[in-house]
Amino acid sequence: MYVERETTGLETTSQERREGAQPDSRILGRVVQCDGARAIISAFADDETGAVTANWTVGRMISINLSEARTVGLVFSIDKPDRQWGDSARNAIEVCVELIGEVRDIDGKPVFDRGITLYPHIGAIAHRIRARDLEAVYDLGGRQSVEIGNLSQDEKIAACISIGDTLNRHFAVVGTTGVGKSTAVSLLLRKAIAARPELRILIMDPHNEFATTFPDQAVRIDTSSLDLPFWLFRLEEFAEVLYRGREQVVEEVELLRDLIPLAKQQFRGATQGVGLRRSTDNGITADTPVPYRMHDLLRMIDERMGQLDSKNERPHYRGLRMRIDAALSDPRYRFMFASRLVDDTIHQAIGAIFRVPHEGRPITCLEMAGMPAEVVNSVCSVLARLAFDLALWSGGRLELLVLCEEAHRYMPADSRLGFAPTRHALSRIAKEGRKYGCYLGVVTQRPGELDPTILSQCSTVFAMRLANERDQDIIRSAIADSSASALSFLSSMGQREAIAFGEGVATTMRMKFERMEAGFIPGSRVKSGQLHEGAEADSEIDLVQLVSRLRNLPRPAENMERASEHAPQAGDADHRRSFAPAQHDPDAFGRRLFDYKADTYRR
Numbered sequence: 001m002y003v004e005r006e007t008t009g010l011e012t013t014s015q016e017r018r019e020g021a022q023p024d025s026r027i028l029g030r031v032v033q034c035d036g037a038r039a040i041i042s043a044f045a046d047d048e049t050g051a052v053t054a055n056w057t058v059g060r061m062i063s064i065n066l067s068e069a070r071t072v073g074l075v076f077s078i079d080k081p082d083r084q085w086g087d088s089a090r091n092a093i094e095v096c097v098e099l100i101g102e103v104r105d106i107d108g109k110p111v112f113d114r115g116i117t118l119y120p121h122i123g124a125i126a127h128r129i130r131a132r133d134l135e136a137v138y139d140l141g142g143r144q145s146v147e148i149g150n151l152s153q154d155e156k157i158a159a160c161i162s163i164g165d166t167l168n169r170h171f172a173v174v175g176t177t178g179v180g181k182s183t184a185v186s187l188l189l190r191k192a193i194a195a196r197p198e199l200r201i202l203i204m205d206p207h208n209e210f211a212t213t214f215p216d217q218a219v220r221i222d223t224s225s226l227d228l229p230f231w232l233f234r235l236e237e238f239a240e241v242l243y244r245g246r247e248q249v250v251e252e253v254e255l256l257r258d259l260i261p262l263a264k265q266q267f268r269g270a271t272q273g274v275g276l277r278r279s280t281d282n283g284i285t286a287d288t289p290v291p292y293r294m295h296d297l298l299r300m301i302d303e304r305m306g307q308l309d310s311k312n313e314r315p316h317y318r319g320l321r322m323r324i325d326a327a328l329s330d331p332r333y334r335f336m337f338a339s340r341l342v343d344d345t346i347h348q349a350i351g352a353i354f355r356v357p358h359e360g361r362p363i364t365c366l367e368m369a370g371m372p373a374e375v376v377n378s379v380c381s382v383l384a385r386l387a388f389d390l391a392l393w394s395g396g397r398l399e400l401l402v403l404c405e406e407a408h409r410y411m412p413a414d415s416r417l418g419f420a421p422t423r424h425a426l427s428r429i430a431k432e433g434r435k436y437g438c439y440l441g442v443v444t445q446r447p448g449e450l451d452p453t454i455l456s457q458c459s460t461v462f463a464m465r466l467a468n469e470r471d472q473d474i475i476r477s478a479i480a481d482s483s484a485s486a487l488s489f490l491s492s493m494g495q496r497e498a499i500a501f502g503e504g505v506a507t508t509m510r511m512k513f514e515r516m517e518a519g520f521i522p523g524s525r526v527k528s529g530q531l532h533e534g535a536e537a538d539s540e541i542d543l544v545q546l547v548s549r550l551r552n553l554p555r556p557a558e559n560m561e562r563a564s565e566h567a568p569q570a571g572d573a574d575h576r577r578s579f580a581p582a583q584h585d586p587d588a589f590g591r592r593l594f595d596y597k598a599d600t601y602r603r
């Protein structure tokens with residue numbers, strides 16, 4: 001193998017001990033060219049007996065021994081310039097390496113430093129790298145490290161990341177569908193929770209696949225277990241729901257902008273005995289998250305509609321009234337309008353979503369596969385906003401990670417796509433969240449379609465296989481240090497394999513994530529067709545249930561369940577027996593969001 005394993009601690013390298021001209025099994029070649037970042041090594045593809053040694057392969061690390069330090073290089077291309085294979089004489093090859101840094105022995109321990117102080121001279125000897133040196137290259141130097149897999153080059157060496165830096169400064173996992181992004185993320189989250197038990201995680205889960213991965217640590221939230229009062233919505237989020245993601249009628253939204261603050265005042269006046277004050281002089285706007293009664297809003301609309309001077313506006317009042325009525329009677333929006341939410345139950349509602357107290361379950365999976373697109377838009381926006389504000393106002397006591405699967409849908413590169421408030425809320429986390437303890441994890445298979453500013457805020461990137469040239473270019477431009485050539489492997493990496501770079505790792509690292517047990521792979525139950533825990537194998541398809549799901553109406557049994565349920569119930573692992581994958585929901589198709597990958601479940 002390529003890596004030199006040693007049993008003893010510090011010893012002189014073989015080439016220090018012997019004459020340079022003597023044959024040495026660790027000598028691989030000699031430097032024949034060097035510039036500031038790269039070197040070319042002249043070597044042979046075969047040994048004296050004519051046997052092909054296969055000593056050189058792309059992606060391996062080597063070291064070039066200089067007197068004080070060992071320069072570490074990464075092989076990124078190998079060439080036989082004459083393109084001829086000769087059987088009679090040895091075959092000379094050229095090996096191009098990128099210089100990554102230096103290892104020095106300090107107090108008997110190898111210590112790695114990015115950056116080169118001593119450039120290899122012509123004729124310097126290139127060696128296999130010692131295992132200890134390789135470990136030193138990836139050593140995190142005292143930062144709290146967690147093991148997430150192994151190095152690709154040497155499976156015996158653990159791949160470690162600094163969990164603190166990975167979280168605090170946001171991270172991204174990118175790669176083609178099926179390479180293991182979701183599995184890698186669940187592994188990272190598992191390690192993050194283990195290292196930081198007080199961390200809360202909100203997973204925006206478009207395929208309802210994560211809850212099974214964390215059976216004991218996560219709660220599920222879907223439209224039937226979500227409690228998110230309408231008054232927490234900002235005007236634009238509320239309008240998104242009312243207009244179902246379609247073109248909004250500006251006049252009607254303006255009426256809402258005037259009336260909602262009044263309804264809020266009225267509710268305050270009624271509950272606090274404060275005299276009714278007109279207009280927004282006490283700072284309450286349509287966006288302020290204080291409660292109001294829908295009933296008050298509707299009454300005001302009706303009153304104004306009846307007034308003589310509102311003749312021209314009457315159609316707008318009428319239109320608005322109809323829209324609100326439609327939303328109120330739509331069972332899919334019950335999570336917003338359920339009557340108990342009118343009271344100031346915000347503490348409970350928010351505590352249940354953001355796990356305060358977490359009761360051993362610090363992860364919330366927002367299961368969105370069954371939700372209509374406009375609900376997804378608004379709910380994500382509200383939750384991302386709340387996440388930031390909670391972290392901000394907790395003064396650092398609450399640490400929150402918002403994980404976005406399929407992040408290109410919320411934060412697309414094309415600013416005309418996606419839902420603007422969600423994008424704002426998430427980019428606020430990306431830009432300022434780290435100061436307040438609100439972190440972002442981004443997962444996408446199309447980095448090219450993700451807002452580039454978001455990716456640039458992610459200080460640690462796990463790049464898995466990427467076939468698309470454009471996507472590769474995006475990642476290449478994101479990597480700042482000298483190891484950009486590592487990314488030439490992006491198109492050919494295997495499953496579970498990733499190139500990790502950025503703040504969370506010591507040096508750009510090609511690694512393989514740990515193998516996860518089948519039961520903990522995200523979506524494993526969905527993919528294997530076991531949608532419901534209770535379902536017997538080969539049971540008949542329940543058409544009644546299917547149709548009621550199409551209508552988005554809960555079944556009578558579920559109704560009763562709903563009536564008795566309250567916030568913390570979402571915590572029970574088996575509470576929500578059923579969760580509908582995207583393909584059962586006609587609304588999830590053909591809309592701006594979540595039209596994708598439904599077929600993955602059937603694989």
Ligand SMILES: Nc1ncnc2c1ncn2[C@@H]1O[C@H](COP(=O)(O)OP(=O)(O)O)[C@@H](O)[C@H]1O
Nearest residue numbers: 176177178179180181182183496513514515516
């Ligand atoms: N770390 C891992 N351990 C075991 N199996 C894995 C691992 N990563 C990926 N797989 C396999 O690859 C499949 C796809 O992984 P997944 O995480 O769903 O990919 P992606 O999210 O990129 O589409 C999984 O169903 C699983 O069989």
Ligand SMILES: [Mg+2]
Nearest residue numbers: 178181182183
């Ligand atoms: Mg996935």
